Amino acid sequence: MKDTSIETNPILKLTFSFSLEIMDYCDKLDGIKKYSLSKQLFKSGTSIGANSNEAQDAESKADFIHKFKIASKEIKETKYWLLLCKNSKGYPDSDPLLRKLLEIEKVVNKIIATSKTNRP
Numbered sequence: 001m002k003d004t005s006i007e008t009n010p011i012l013k014l015t016f017s018f019s020l021e022i023m024d025y026c027d028k029l030d031g032i033k034k035y036s037l038s039k040q041l042f043k044s045g046t047s048i049g050a051n052s053n054e055a056q057d058a059e060s061k062a063d064f065i066h067k068f069k070i071a072s073k074e075i076k077e078t079k080y081w082l083l084l085c086k087n088s089k090g091y092p093d094s095d096p097l098l099r100k101l102l103e104i105e106k107v108v109n110k111i112i113a114t115s116k117t118n119r120p
Contacts, residue, residue: 001078002110005056005108006053009056011052011104011107011108011111012052012053012056014100014104014107015048015049015052015053015071015104016049016074016099016104017100018045018048018049018097018100018104019045019048019049021047021097022041022042022046022078022097023042023046025041025045025092025094025097026038026039026041026042026045028092028094029041029085029091032090032091032092034091036053037081037084037085040077040081041078041081041082041085044067044074044078044081045051045074045078045081045097047070047074048071048074048078048104048108050073051067051068051070051071052067052068054067055067055068057101061115064115065087065112065115065116068088068097068108068111068112068115069112071108072105072108072109072112075101075105075108077103078101079101079105079108082094082098082101083098087099094110
């Protein structure tokens, strides 16, 4: 990783790492011909980091909060797809991704809550 903004920002570091893991997991899904689910999971799973990254250049505090609320929605969607994988036969183990997603969810929720209370 060469981008210092990602390396020095905890939420960006977490979500970037998670995106890489989602990419690997989706490759496994593609390998067992689960293309539709793979595509949905890829989009929502990598969108968490994209929205967190976008929030760093928000035009206002409201815009910052909005970007993280979008990331929060993507977390919920990603959790849904991963739970489907977990509870279906013949899918790769999604528990490590679910654990990491829970960690990200806690941080994102804290960022939103803190940003709302510190609003001007």
